[in-house]
Every structure is written in structure tokens, then in C-alpha cells.
Amino acid sequence: MDRPITIAVLAIGGQGGGVLVDWVVALAERQDWRAQSTSVPGVAQRTGATIYYVEVIAAAPGRTPVFSAMAAPGDVDVVIAAEWMEAGRAIQRGLVTPDRTTLIASTHRAFAVSEKQVPGDGMADSGAVTAAARAAARRFVAFDMAALAEQAGSVVSSVLFGALCGTAVLPFGRPAFEAAISAAGVGVQASLRGFALGFDAVGGFDAVGQPAARLRPLPEPVPPPAAVLAPVGHAPYDSLLARAATLPAAAHEMLAEGLRHVVAYQDIAYGSAYLDAVEDVAQLDRAGLTETAAKYIARAMVYDDVIRVAALKTQPSRAGRVQREMGGQVIAVTEFMHPRMEELLGLLTPALGTAVQRRPRLVAALGRVFCGPRRIRTDTILGFLMLYVVAGLRGWRRRTLRHAQEWARINAWLGTVRGAAAEDPALAAELLANQRLIKGYSDTHSRGVDKFTQVMAAAQRLRGRPDATVWVRRLREAALKDEAGLALEQALQTVDSFLDERTAA
Structure with a gap:
């Protein structure tokens, strides 16, 4: 080889881009190759990814390689994108070319701030990236690597490393790749599981990079779906389901979802109020309005108040999800909150809340004490308990000023x-x-x-x-x-x- 193999890696925070690059460098050096890696950090808050760049070349006696410090358009052999839109950005930058580039990308999405801040559907067009990748890359390998990483209990970098091995772009066998992971000494077993899933998903290669036949298990039989409004064994809730079943059949699926959300948000009585509202519209239904009403009335009733926000931040499943996303690392969770007086007054009764609202000086004084930026550590007992107590005010919600305003x-x-x-x-x-x-x-x-x-x-x-x-x-x-x-x-x-x-x- 008279020139290096060039690899660009695009990843955002938490996806292990730096770990992936370290594995590539360690892999090359363990095979007596020369390697160099650089990185250009992206902007925080998911408006840009870090671009890592690696060059590797076989050692040659009497020759010292001169490496480039940054990926150059048209001069990249492998582009690895840890998220689908990062693949699109790599194509836009000219890093992916049909004469030489193998593009390895995960098809999952981690939405950018520019997508999230749009009040409606601000999602970028994933299909456009697919079409561009097929046209721009010499070889195109893409699948949902985040799902495989979650299955392995690892992060997406391990699956990407397995996919890199599976493409046989680097002239090293699978044992060499796995040895690089093992030598790192951190999260080895989970990373090896993720690596194996990524390797298999590409198609499978044996130790010297030759195609290997692999038997894939037959898909599990899919159980038939349960009846949409079938009883669940809870008498009060089952009575609501039976009542919903008397409404037009086209709305049953939406009614089941609406009831589930409304009752989980408040209580059985709130679910009954939901059906009251839907039934009022259903009486005039001449064009399928009941289904639409079932959807949007539920959305209106499940509004975000202080109580709901606190409940979402303290629910047990959230802690588990954060741990999975961070790969089981020891973490501290800080909630950045900025309560306004409107939210705090909304917790009072309508009479008291309205009386305070009519006194601007009192509102301003209270705001200086209770409002403004707050950082609450929910990984501590005190911080978690503060939000847990607020979440426990659910039974008080229907007597608050905010609830009266929403229902009006x-x-x-x-x-x-x-x-x-x-x-x-x-x-x-x-x-x-x-x-x-x-x-x-x-x-x-x-x-x-x-x-x-x-x-x-x-x-x-x-x-x-x-x-x-x-x-x-x-x-x-x-x-x-x-x-x-x-x-x-x-x-x-x-x-x-x-x-x-x-x-x-």
C-alpha cells in the first residue's frame, strides 16, 4: 500500500465516537500499522457532530508516513455515521464519493434542535438521505444500529465497529477487531455483544474476510392483536371501556388510546369526563367526527402542568431509560427548570389564584422568591423528593386555577x-x-x-x-x-x- 486508508467518523455526544476511533487506532497499531487520529468538536445541543478522522497505513522499513489532519472531500475511503442525518451531512460535505467511499451508517434518528423547535412536524426528510447515499457511495451499509446497541446493552459505537469489520474494508480479521475491544478493558462484554450484532447484520465474514454462510433464525410468530376495547380486569376501567364500545366502531382504537392516557393522567372520574365530551360530539357525527374528537379531546385534557412535569421527571421508567442511554455509567442527573408565576399560581384554587393575579406587586415579589432558573439534582434524595411531592398533587389538580382555565x-x-x-x-x-x-x-x-x-x-x-x-x-x-x-x-x-x-x- 502506497497511501493510507482514510476513515471519517461523525458522531454526537453519548454515541461513543471517540471510543470507536480509539478502537480503530488500537486495531491498526496491534497489527504493526501506523495510525493517526484527529477530531473537530461539533456545537453543543445537537446542532452539529464531532468529526473524527483516522488514517492508517502498513509500516514500511525506512519510510515515515505523513498523515493529514483532516478529512478532505473526495479523499475518504470509509465514512461512519452514528446517526442518519450525519450521513447526510457527510454527503453534503463531499466526504462520500462513488469512486472510493464505503458509507456505514445507522438509520436511527437523534433529532436536531432545528427539528425539535418547529411546533409542527419539523423532521428532516430521511428518504432524501437514502437516495443521496445510494447515489454518492461506492458501497452503502445501513441499518438501525441503535436498536442493536440497546439489545446488546452497549452504545452504538460497538455496533458500528462490528459493521466496519463486516465490510472487510480494513485488511484485518474479526479476532483482531475483538482483541482491540478487549484490550480497552471497559465495558468489554457489552461491547463485544454489540460488535457481534453489527458484524452479523452486514452479512458475516470469516476470520480472513471471506464471505461465510450464516443461518438466520425464523421470525417469531406474531400473536393476534387483542380486542381494542377488551376488559382488562379492573372493574371501574372496564365500565369505561364498555361505555366507549357503544360509540362508532371506527373510533374504538382512538378511544382506547385516549382513555388509557386520560385515566393514567388523572383518574377514573376524569376518564368518564372524557367520554362525556366525546359523546357530545358523537351525537352530531355525520362524517366520522367521533374518531377525530376522541384523539384531540384526549390531547386537550392531558395538558402539561407543574404536576405532570414533575411526574414525568420522577417516573421509574425514566431513570432506567437514562441509564440505558448512557451505557450503565455512573451519572448525575440535573433538571434545568425555569418556573414562572403563572405555573405556580395555577396550583392554587381559582379564587385564591385569581386574587393574587390581581395584585401585580405581590406577584412580582413572589416571583423574585420562587421563580427563575432552578437546577434540581434528581439523583439525590432531596432533589428527587421535591419533585416527587409535587407529582403527588395529582389528586388536587381538578381543584386548581390551571384546571379551571383549561376546562373553560x-x-x-x-x-x-x-x-x-x-x-x-x-x-x-x-x-x-x-x-x-x-x-x-x-x-x-x-x-x-x-x-x-x-x-x-x-x-x-x-x-x-x-x-x-x-x-x-x-x-x-x-x-x-x-x-x-x-x-x-x-x-x-x-x-x-x-x-x-x-x-x-
């Missing part, structure tokens, strides 16, 4: 829906779907309510027009495009322009 909005919303359903069922369905605009907690919730209010007000003005349904949908889609609401503002100006023209005429 829900009742007004459903009243508008019922009024529209009698004359235009399609418009009523769009009004129900406007609940999508309200989500989240604190400022995010406030912005959503503001957009919801604007769209519902415009819908009232549009009622009676043949294109009312179309315009309500357009307004909602505009509201979901950006957090600041600029697209919605422009859409509302358009609606105002033709409504004002009609009024003038």
Missing part, C-alpha cells in the same frame, strides 16, 4: 365545534384538529394558546364560506411552521384582506 378553554372550543358540526362537519373536524397548536409547558404552552386563539377567531369569521375548511387548515399549518408565528401572521393578513373586501362590497 376546552368547553368553549367544543361548543364552537358542535355549532360548526351541524352545518359543516368538515369544518368541525378542522376545528378539532386545531388542538395540535397547544402543546408543551410554560412559554411554549402560552405561545400555542395564543396561536390557537387567533386561528379559532379567524375560523369564526370564515364560517359560511365554501372555502372555510381549506383556510382553517392553511392557518393551522402556517401556525405550525415556526415558533415565532411569522407564517401565521402572514396567513392571517391574507384572510383579513379578502374578508375585508367582502365586507366593503
Whole structure:
């Protein structure tokens, strides 16, 4: 070999990119090759990945290799992407070329901040990356390596290393790869399991890199699905399921999900209130409104308040998930919280909360004491107990100011829906779907309510027009495009322009 084998690795925090590179370097050096690795850190908060670059070359007597410090477009033999969009970014950077590059990528997604901050569906198009990878790479190996890593109790780097071995791009046998993992001495057994799964998923190669036939187990038989509204053995809940079963069959699956979420959020009585609201809409159902109502009424009733946020942060499954994601490391969990007076006053009774709201000086004084940035260590007894106590206020929720405010909005919303359903069922369905605009907690919730209010007000003005349904949908889609609401503002100006023209005429 007269030139190095060049490898670029793109990974984000927690995916073990640095460990993967260390394994590659150790692998080469144990085979008496020369190796060099460099890295360029990405930006925090998932707006960029760290790019690691490795060059390896067989040692030659009397020759000292000169390595490059950074991957150059068109000059990379192997690109390893620990997440699907990172594969796309590698292609955009020109690191993947059809004449030489083997692209190894995990197809799972770790969403970027730019995707998460969009109020609607901000997901980037994974299909575009697939098409680009097929066109740009000489060889393309991709599957869900994060799922295999979770199965192995490891991190995705071990599966990526196994896939690298399986492609036989490096002229070393499987035992050499496994020896590099073992020599590291940390998380060896889990890493070897992940390595084996990644290796097998590529297709399998024997110790000298030749194809090897492998028998794959037959898939497990899939059990038939249980009846959607079948009894679960809890008498009060089963009575709700039986009541839901009397509603239109098309809505049964959504009703089952809605009941599950609403009852888990509060209690059986809350589930009964949910069915009351759905039944009111079902009485006017002439175009499948019941299913839509079952979905969005449940979303409206399961709103994010202080109690729910505390419950989510202290639920037992969360600690287990964090441990799995961090590969079983010893970690400290810090919750970054920024409570506002609106959330704290929302825990009071409607009378007391409203009385305090009318005293701006008192609200400001209380805000200086109780509000502002907070860091709570939920891996400590005191920190966890603080949130656990707040989560335990679930039984108090229906007597709070926040609950009264939410139900006043829900009742007004459903009243508008019922009024529209009698004359235009399609418009009523769009009004129900406007609940999508309200989500989240604190400022995010406030912005959503503001957009919801604007769209519902415009819908009232549009009622009676043949294109009312179309315009309500357009307004909602505009509201979901950006957090600041600029697209919605422009859409509302358009609606105002033709409504004002009609009024003038």
C-alpha cells in the first residue's frame, strides 16, 4: 500500500465516537500499522457532530508516513455515521464519493434542535438521505444500529465497529477487531455483544474476510392483536371501556388510546369526563367526527402542568431509560427548570389564584422568591423528593386555577365545534384538529394558546364560506411552521384582506 486508508467518523455526544476511533487506532497499531487520529468538536445541543478522522497505513522499513489532519472531500475511503442525518451531512460535505467511499451508517434518528423547535412536524426528510447515499457511495451499509446497541446493552459505537469489520474494508480479521475491544478493558462484554450484532447484520465474514454462510433464525410468530376495547380486569376501567364500545366502531382504537392516557393522567372520574365530551360530539357525527374528537379531546385534557412535569421527571421508567442511554455509567442527573408565576399560581384554587393575579406587586415579589432558573439534582434524595411531592398533587389538580382555565378553554372550543358540526362537519373536524397548536409547558404552552386563539377567531369569521375548511387548515399549518408565528401572521393578513373586501362590497 502506497497511501493510507482514510476513515471519517461523525458522531454526537453519548454515541461513543471517540471510543470507536480509539478502537480503530488500537486495531491498526496491534497489527504493526501506523495510525493517526484527529477530531473537530461539533456545537453543543445537537446542532452539529464531532468529526473524527483516522488514517492508517502498513509500516514500511525506512519510510515515515505523513498523515493529514483532516478529512478532505473526495479523499475518504470509509465514512461512519452514528446517526442518519450525519450521513447526510457527510454527503453534503463531499466526504462520500462513488469512486472510493464505503458509507456505514445507522438509520436511527437523534433529532436536531432545528427539528425539535418547529411546533409542527419539523423532521428532516430521511428518504432524501437514502437516495443521496445510494447515489454518492461506492458501497452503502445501513441499518438501525441503535436498536442493536440497546439489545446488546452497549452504545452504538460497538455496533458500528462490528459493521466496519463486516465490510472487510480494513485488511484485518474479526479476532483482531475483538482483541482491540478487549484490550480497552471497559465495558468489554457489552461491547463485544454489540460488535457481534453489527458484524452479523452486514452479512458475516470469516476470520480472513471471506464471505461465510450464516443461518438466520425464523421470525417469531406474531400473536393476534387483542380486542381494542377488551376488559382488562379492573372493574371501574372496564365500565369505561364498555361505555366507549357503544360509540362508532371506527373510533374504538382512538378511544382506547385516549382513555388509557386520560385515566393514567388523572383518574377514573376524569376518564368518564372524557367520554362525556366525546359523546357530545358523537351525537352530531355525520362524517366520522367521533374518531377525530376522541384523539384531540384526549390531547386537550392531558395538558402539561407543574404536576405532570414533575411526574414525568420522577417516573421509574425514566431513570432506567437514562441509564440505558448512557451505557450503565455512573451519572448525575440535573433538571434545568425555569418556573414562572403563572405555573405556580395555577396550583392554587381559582379564587385564591385569581386574587393574587390581581395584585401585580405581590406577584412580582413572589416571583423574585420562587421563580427563575432552578437546577434540581434528581439523583439525590432531596432533589428527587421535591419533585416527587409535587407529582403527588395529582389528586388536587381538578381543584386548581390551571384546571379551571383549561376546562373553560376546552368547553368553549367544543361548543364552537358542535355549532360548526351541524352545518359543516368538515369544518368541525378542522376545528378539532386545531388542538395540535397547544402543546408543551410554560412559554411554549402560552405561545400555542395564543396561536390557537387567533386561528379559532379567524375560523369564526370564515364560517359560511365554501372555502372555510381549506383556510382553517392553511392557518393551522402556517401556525405550525415556526415558533415565532411569522407564517401565521402572514396567513392571517391574507384572510383579513379578502374578508375585508367582502365586507366593503
